[in-house]
Amino acid sequence: MTTSSTRTLTTLRVEERPDRWVVTLDRPEVRNAIDRAMVDELHEVCAALEAVPKVLILTGANGTFAAGADIAQLRERRREDALAGINSSLFARIQGLPLPVVAAVDGYALGGGAELAYAADFRLATPRARFGNPEGGLGIMAAAGATWRLKELVGEPVAKEILLAGRVLDADEALAVRLVTAVHEPDELLPAAHALADRIGRSDALALRLTKAAFHAPAAAHPLIDEVAQAVLFESEAKFERMTAFLERKGR
Incomplete structure (x- = not known):
């Protein structure tokens, strides 16, 4: 019988199992926008998984992965904040976790939310998933990994459409360019993520x-x-x- 424990932080729900963690982004009032508190709590998750390596499943609450970074906070950030790499350092840490990371994406994964998904090793999606980087429309750029991770994931032409022309990929398009490995109905998304974690766990x-x-x-x-x-x-x-x-x- 699988044992697990669940705890709720300010912005996350964390389920700890013997061989994996399931972390749910949980700021439904702002469609799980990534704010500084979420960044700090995700760093806590990374520290635990670096100390005791396990598979990480990342998902979002209430039918949204993460609709972006918190615009109210972004508006107030200045040059020093950009140079501090608040989001980019977190996403690099997530990509560098010892064992694989699975992003289970339902609904919007935009801006910083998309960049968080790009940092995972695997992305699963539902039919209503949407991936995009609309930062240019807000007078900024996607500076937390999209300019290089996305090109590696989907190739330069599609990456430029997303980053420079505002293209948003739906689930079928994301599957066609292999940004996601599979599309599942919403009630099957987490079971599929756990099935993938089971496959990963069969290896040493x-x-x-x-x-x-x-x-x-x-x-x-x-x-x-x-x-x-x-x-x-x-x-x-x-x-x-x-x-x-x-x-x-x-x-x-």
Whole structure:
């Protein structure tokens, strides 16, 4: 039987399971807009998952992932705030978590909400999901990862349409360009995210951590980083146990 505990923070609901956390953005009065309190609480989540690595499922309450950053706060931010990288440093930390991150997106993922989804390793969506970066219309730019993550995810032409021409992708379009890996009905979204977490969990946690680290390493680090990571795994107990079990199943 799966044991779990749930706690409610100021802007988040956090469900802790033995092998994963489910974190729900919960500011329904502003469609889960990302404010400084949410940033701080998500940093707390990251610190816990860095200390004890587990899969993270990110989702939003009340049929919205996150409709953007909190405009009331953004309006008051100045040069020093931009240079502090309030959102970009958080999203980099989320992308760098040891084990995979799954974004389960229902409804709007716009602006900073879209950039949060881009930082995940996997994105699942519902038919009513919408992805876009309308920051230019507010006199700013998408400066928390979209200018480079989005190009890596969907390619330069589509990324430019979103960032420079205000294109908003619906769920089918996001699936077609592989921004999302699957589309599910709203009541099936979290079960699908948990099914994906189950698949991830069938692999060895250390192998996943080192694979993710190598995947995000700069090109100049290869092949050395792959060889060093493999050297660590070649000495792990899990490697011998899993390979022995495989050979025994095959009668060898």
